[in-house]
Amino acid sequence: MKIARRTLLTMSAAIVGLAFTNVASSAADYTLRVHTLVKSPHPYNDMADAFKKEVEEKSAGRIAVKVFDSGQLGQDPAVIGELGFGTIDVMISTVSNSVPVIPQFSIFTMPYLFDSMESVLDTVGPGTPVHAHFAKIYETNGAGMKLLALGASGTRNMSTAEKPVTSPDDLAGLKMRTPPSPMDAKTWSAFGMLPVTVAWGELYAAMQTGVAEAMESSLPGYTGSKLYEVAPNLALTAHTIQVNHTSISQRTWDKLPEDLQKVVQDAAVVANAYGVERSIFYDTSLVEKLVKEHGVNVTRPDRAAFIAKVAPMQVELAKELGLSEEYALVKK
Template sequence: MTLGRRTLLALTAGVFTLAAAGPTFAADYTLRIHTLVKSPHPYNDMAAAMKEEIEAKSDGQIAVEIFDSGQLGQDPAVIGEMGFGTIDLMISTTSNAVQQIPEYAIFTMPYLFTSMDEALEKVGPGSPVQAHFEKVYEERGVGMKLLALGLSGTRNMSTADTVVNGPDDLKGLKMRTPPSPMDAKTWSAFGMLPVTVAWGELYAAMQTGVADAMESSLPGYTGSKLYEVAPNLALTEHTIQVNHTSISEPTWNKLPEDLQKVVQEAAVSANAYGVEKAKEYDGALVDRLVSDHGVELTRPEKEPFIEILAPLQVELAKELDLSEEYELLKN
């Protein structure tokens, strides 16, 4: 068979194109990571770090796809999907998982830690607290394996109309809470009216007056543009937010041991990276919120808040069947 000149040129161009692109191989596994938040946020930084490390150290056997901003759904629904293995990994706050893991409610107890460094020492990889929650996952049969617990910054109060300088300013305000009994009971102690609202619905809730007040991390507040509907920010630093990196149990079980190790190590290193990013964001975001977005900033004294809540800690832990977790964190 004789090939025409045009055909030869086309084939030659195709060969050079393939050569330039290099060999392509399909990954043996594709892992989908869910986060609920928009960037900038430590969770998305952690997801990007995990993707880079997993793909590099698995020599391309694992491909990682990141779905941020709740593209795959809200956390409770995502946790259900992970039990089936349709979503593989998630990085999120523990407070959004209390429906499936009630013990996580302990981390929403205000003024439990004095700093992020102290908190990481208490809950980080290798700690008795992490081992405890790994066991809780197994006992509750949530269909997930806990890879790491970490921190994603302080949580602070913000309101639609009220400038907060102390506890008295909170009385009568409708306070948005996640589905966490600890949150509801905590804010009730200030005379607030708890209203349960999912994170993805929070902007609308503040905008329409369903809630008057909310609390969040600074990256979450900034990334979701909540300063537009809650422009009064009080740096109460009442909670150091604890996050979890978890993997679907069906996904984990189908990975060979060497790749399980790659994923586990990537979660631990991403966790440490997330803590550093959280510190960075907390420092930089306050200035930007004031200068770029006109946020009204106050720095209330913490002692009046602590005085109201301190007597409730042991009582709340006992009432919510969290005494074991409370003692672990306080020892």
């Protein structure tokens, strides 16, 4: 009876809490709809939750935040358009999916650009020349978005459907899924791969049907979207540290009074710092889980061989893609 009573009390408390949340949400002066593309566990969803907590607490309930994960509001290209119209307010996602709107973001898909996850915010965080540079690009590109923060959300690693990867030589001839980023296409072409542009939401089917034979992603993205089912060979190449952006609709931003703009801005910075912490945690914990629970075949190629392949072309590739200024800022 005690257990039943405790369960009933817990349920009652949950119902009261939910009712309070709904009242608080309806009483808010503003509601922010936040988009992420991914399923949990993933740093983007952790960041969205942290953003929600910070905004609602620091605004004393004047702003309610509703998080829509797993691409409920659409794929990134469509969401970027909705941000321009102000029908979606905030997005947290990888910069690579925003390259069609902000081509300069391509620089962050260059392999082996950063030394470590821990050092990324020193380069792209608030107050850095890199952040200021991209904030200015947002202001002038006409997309109707404002950059709140840049962050890092884990290493990206290679995975394949059939052939395990132990060295760069194993990549030749494989159809490689890439996002709509010229940097990605040119990089993997240098390894003798055949780039195929596939949206993230279509990646599982592409790997399953053979449209693509190889892919790369963060470990949370690989795990959360169950890509291990169609790409069970995971090579820990750690070739890219994934940079993410938190962006807000300019229309939404302009509606907020200055004090609430500061709340939202500060919350994005806090959330991105938390995202780095969670990313480091996932990178160290998910590999063991993937092996034990899902039978993933993990290889650990010599990263030096991959670095040797791409290092000589970094400066030239940045120049070819019109990214010399961005490359210089990042490598400063």
